[in-house]
Amino acid sequence: MRTSYTHLEEVSSKMLYLGIIIFIETRLVSELVFQDIPDIELLQCLGHGYLKQNLIRAIRLWVWLRSLYGSEGASLYGDNQDRVVLDDSFSYADWRNAFFGSTHPKGEKIPPIHDSHCPCAKTTAQWLFSEKTGIVASQWRKVILAHTGIGESELDTLLQRRLFGVTRRSLQGDLEILAKLGWLVYKYQKYYRVSEFPARPVTTKDQASAVKVGAYELSFMHEDLVGLAEDHSQKINGVQRFFLKLDYVIPRSTLDAVEDLQYQLRQLWVKTPVPPVKLTYGSARLANNVDCIVYPVCIYYVQRAVYLCAYGESPQKDTNWYNFRLDRIRSLFALEWTDPKLPSNLQQQYQQKSLPNPDNIALQMSKAWGFDFYLPSQLMLLRFDRQFCDRYVKGTERHDTFEEITYQQVQRLIQREIKQPQQQALLKVLAKRSQTDAYYQARIRYQDNEHRDNNLVMRLRAWQPKVEVLTPWDLRQSFAADAATQFMLYHN
Known part of the structure; x- marks a missing residue:
């Protein structure tokens, strides 16, 4: 009997232990609280990046999340709490019965306004703008109008729509989207709350009021x-x-792919740590597709296209940095930091916790003119026709290092910075030029004619024939060859 009693005691202890563990895990899940405000970044995530088409659904998904994970004491509607009373596993019908009023229709059609107190009667504006959300309508509207391309009258119409005045199929679709985005888990024909929220940009009510x-x-x-x-x-x-008119050379056939890439990057950038990626790039210089493993830092719109600035491998494997034009990225997927295929420079930066950030890029671009900030910096000297310069160049800002200098300063810079035999050749050229012309200096991103910032070269070509490149010498020779070729095209 003593042995049996001891065994029973052990079994009871194990059951008590398991009960405590189950209780703790249940509490961990149930104590997750979602209090995010529906700012542009969160809505972009919930709307899969297509807010112009998915704005209403994104807002509705935000309310869904408040109903599943919201605070138990701060309601967005009526006198009820945000979080509805649900088991940790539930069906759509369970949520519907807990969320809507007792008289809410259970059919497939859009519910009529049957009860002014039922959540299905509230407009989108009523869900968004109240003392409980703390969202200022004028500010929120301003952000949405600026980022989505929706017109004011269209937005007014959307805000007056009943947010939950939709079919059962639409609400079932909402649940499926939340599961796909990682906010719920679907198994055994039931939905389960998660124990950890998916990565997303977070702005609380208090943070929003301070910005x-x-x-x-x-x-x-x-x-x-x-x-x-x-x-x-x-x-x-x-x-x-x-x-604001911007030239944008991305062909319409690739716009959807470019938008998908931007959405992918947004999803990666909210993760901690941001993962490295493997991308396949259609290189114009190599005339081929090439794989590169990189750390994505930021995106820039520069000279008619959008670029991903990334650290790791370049298409030619000759620099650590590269600006990848988004419409030429054929595919992109995330890797793990433990992946043995990561290049050594990337592994080293990660291990040293010194991964680059956008400030590094801005600093380098301030030091020399050109978007290809990873190329060496060289002195550029230019001579302008005086009348042309006074009309179109003087008084404009091109770069921090772009400034007018005197004829004598040009002479001294050539003597100090340029090696022989180019120095002697340039001094002879300068001796034949007028001291009344306009002369400028700048630091530019230039290695050789194969590695140069093409956007800067295009700017210089736009000034021809009113500008003469004195240095770098290789760039001067390249412009001379181009001029000779152009002359032959137009001669006779």
Whole structure:
């Protein structure tokens, strides 16, 4: 009997232990609290990057998350708490019965307004703008209009729609999207709350109130354009008076692919740590597709296209950095930091916790003119026709290092910076030029004619024949050859 009693005691202890573990795990799941506000970044994630088409659904998914993980004491509707009472595994019908009023229709059709207190009667605006959410309607609208391309009248219409005045099929689709995005787990024909939220950009109510909407929207723009955009982005007496025209050479056939890439990158950038990626790139220089493993740092719009600035491998495997044009990236998928295929320079930066960030790129671009910031910096000397310079160059900003200098300063720079025999040749050229012409110096990104910033070269070509490149010598020779070829095309 003593042995049996001891055995029973052990079994009871194990059951108690397992019960405690199950209780703790259940509490960990149930204590997750979702209090994010529906800012542009969260809505982009919930709308899979296509907010113009998916804005209403993205907002509805935000309310779904409040109903599944929200605080138990702060409601968005009526006198009920945010989080509905559900088991940790539930079906759509379980959620519907807990979320809607008792008289809510259970059929397939869009429910009519049957009870003004039922959540299905509330408009999108009522869900968004209240003391409980703390969202300022004018600021939120301004951000949405700036980022989605939706017109004001269209947005007004969307805000007056009943957010949950949709079919059962649409709500079932919402659940499937949440499971696909990692907010729920679906198994055994039931949905389960997660024990850890998926990575996403987080802005709380308190953080949002501390951020000026204008700065949040426009901080990525040139500082002189920010004020212009803030002052004139809205219509004046119903008429839009400010327009920003940018040349964009990305073909329409690749726009969807480029948008998908940007969405993928947003999803990667909210992870901690941000993972490395393997991409396949259609290199114009190599005339072939090439695989590169890189750490994605940021994206830039420069000279008619969008680029991913990344550290790791370049297509030619000759630099650690490269600017990949997004429309030429054929595929991109994330890797693990433990992957043995990672290049040694990337592994080293990760192990030393010194992975580059966008500030590194901005600093390098400030040091020399050119977007290919990873190329060596060289002195550039230019001579302009004086009248042309006074009309179109003088008084404009090209780069921090671009400045007018005197004829004598050019002479001294050639003597100090340029090696023989190019130095002697350039001094002879300078001796034949007028001292009344305009002379400029700058630091540029240039290694040789195979490794040069083509955007800068295009800028110089646009100034021809009113500009003469004195240095770098190789670039001068290249321009001379181009001029000779062009002359032959037009001669006779």
